[in-house]
Amino acid sequence: MKQELKTKQSLMYLNGKWVGEDLAELRVLNPANGEVVGCVPNGGEAETNEAIEFAYEAFQTWSQTTAYERAEHLKRLHALMLEHQEELAKTMTLEMGKPINESRGEVVSAAAYLEWFAEEGKRVYGETIPTHTPGKRLQVWRKPVGVVAAITPWNFPVAMLTRKIGPALAAGCTIVIKPSGESPLTAVKLVELCEKAGFPKGVINLVTGSSSKIGKAIMENEKVRKVTFTGSTEVGKMLIRQSADQVKRLSLELGGHAPFIVLDDANLDAAVEGVVASAFRNAGQTCICTNRIYVQAGIHDAFVDKFAAAVKALKVGNGIDETVQIGPVINQASLEKVAHHVEDALSKGASLVTGGAPLDDAKGNFYAPTVLCNVTPEMVVMHEETFGPVAPIQKVETVEEAVAFANDTQYGLAAYVYTESVSAGTKLIEQLNYGIVGWNDGVPTAVQAPFGGMKESGIGREGGRQGIEDYLETQFVSIGVN
Template sequence: MTEYLMYINGEWVGQDLDKLEVVNPANGQIVGTVPIGGEAEAHEAINAAYIAFQTWSQTTAYERAGYLKRLHQLIVENLEELAQVMTSEMGKPINESRGEVAYAATFIEWYAEEAKRVYGETVPSHTREKRMQVWKKPVGVVAAITPWNFPAAMLTRKMGPALAAGCTIVIKPSGESPISAVKLVELCEKAGFPKGVVNLVTGSSSQIGKAIMENDKVRKITFTGSTEVGKVLIRQSADQVKRLSLELGGHAPIVILDDADVEVAVKGVMASKFRNAGQTCVCANRIYVQSGIHDVFLEKFAEAAKKLKVGDGISEDIDIGPLINRSSVDKVSRHVEDALSKGASLLAGGKALTDEGGTFYEPTVLGGVNPSMIIMQEETFGPVAPVQKFETVEEAIQLANDTPYGLAAYVFTQSVAKGTLLIEQLNFGIIGWNDGTPSAAQVPFGGMKESGMGKEGGHEGMDAFLESQYVAIGMN
């Protein structure tokens, strides 16, 4: 068992602190420990980042791009080690972990390039005696709070643009999967980032969060997590008017029209629903299928789900790894039991598999669901696919939009006209059209309504870490 440390001001620290045990959900074994840091360590990291900002913000875009390019290369070179760590600490099947690390690397590569494309403006003046300009400046010290389900990609999606813009960063990873963040920060050190530019604090979420929100040296919070916590951060940020980027909960619908290619739809829904055992904020949670193809889709979809292999993600042939903890299994079981008690039919799966000490749940397909069921109202975060029949496109739009969330949605149709009209009326920040995996580094990622504010990825992801400064120059 390895004892990992925190990284503050270019030093690995926390040897004398109490330790948090990181447990492999596939077998209950301890894979390592991290220090339980608190307010003192968080303030120390913030101060280091604040001091480093004074010089890092003055580096050229080409210099910052150089550091990020070296980091990108190191991630690529260490892909297998990072993937093995990820699977051991949070259970993701190893092939998915490899895919996530490769995806994480693309954010660093993209923002290494975007660092050189931060442009100001010269604005035409209304008078000959004045020149008008808009400058772009880094916002300052950034605190990044990352989730357990994508411990590498959600970090690089925040760290890449922050560092490229000239900000310094304090990272607080989830206590469920902090080791991936430690390994990435190790690579930051190898890439040569100056001390204080990148800092990592592990431990008490409440204490570290308190320090982040109360310290006026932190000017920007970027958070991925639940809507409930996001609302708390909004309230806490008000006193200092801290800038926020929030990627919060989702409850993604999939709408499959009669003219859809059934094979494409099944493949797309499988990719969306069962990736990471359904533990993704953009995975399919509500599947609406038009009556003309409902029965054939449901049959083929259930057959495909039954073929998925469940087990320890370290094995190469595993499709579904464990859920992150026992409480997640309990929640999934509660949602399935509620649906069955209200008339849903069980077409695949339906059982928890926890006899061997892991936290597994069978890939499950439910037919005949309706809006009264908890699973159609709450995000399940597990490998359960509820399918509901609908008749008209108008009905599907109403069902899909009937949620406070608006992160992702999916549409399957071969008609350009129907697809366009449908998407125009769906209130979601991300739409996959005949595509179950739409995310990429070069496009914006973020939601509407209670699914968050701000965007990550693409050029909009860089904008989140920049301030616009208007300069009026008198020519008298």
């Protein structure tokens, strides 16, 4: 597939109009080669407050539409995303490096959230409560929370958007979108499709630019009643503090440090396949990817040999190449962090099985898929999220030891367990403090299932029937009757 550079500046979308020509530009770079693939306006507080005002005005009418009307808009957007799958996927790969086949898959799964919530919005039910006196009727009503601000990360530029747009719009909320400055072009493409889908003016608004300035405006503006954020735990904590003055509602999908436990009775081939899929998807740049692997002693050596062979066979390169399986990390800082984690482990006694260095012959931010063994808990890689193509393996003797290591973290997003024993797997998972667990499954997410973490990995859930709840208020109505 031939790469084509995009040099024309993309614009922001406010109240049904594309604006921002008069603002300074922010360049978007391809991490595979450093080339400019596009530009977006460098907006700030003024543009954000304007977007919020438009969203607030549109909420007055959008919230009064029926769930069926809102569903029709979402279904049209779903169809348009599938129709423009290749364009969205290519834009995604060019701006953040994901292999093109992964990008295509992300578009399909992202579109599925729109279809799911189009239907789930029709199932927002109230209640009738038995009364304690003949002169009253008691009811529970559900209402949209109001204007929503969605702040999304660079690593899943379209899926993280639709997981927020879908439930927000289905519930009757309006939205202001702030995509990552590393990968804003996919968001622009998606909003272009929103315009084609015929959403009324002001229902969907897009601002690009300074994260600090846009974030400040969002958190200080009282008309924003809910913020949904996917990103680091550090930023999530900051948003919690900033939300306190107005008691804004928050949904936070934050950092992770996923353990992958392989017991002696595991299917070895399945475990290897699962950990490759988890640890090296998107070059290890996913919030639920495997960060540390605990393998029981009886199967450890055979697992390392088979896993190393699978990792060595992975093809690294520019994601626009159809045959590439591992793309670049997002930027130079990420490349340096990956290298630091590997160097720290090796300096403290870890053994390098394969990889272990940047690819010097490549133009972009490429790091060789890496496997480490003889890893110990004091190494940085075992307690800090790497967000790169590194898989450290620690040998454990017992199930209890594996669980103790797995839970020894402030994070609680995802964990993985491979065992053929229903009894052992059930008891083990009951002890794991994680919001998502893949049991003999390296890719456990699904649109119809809740996604989110425990502890410092977040607040709330996205996807599933639970995903629309945080966009709704519960109102109790007591009616006096004669």
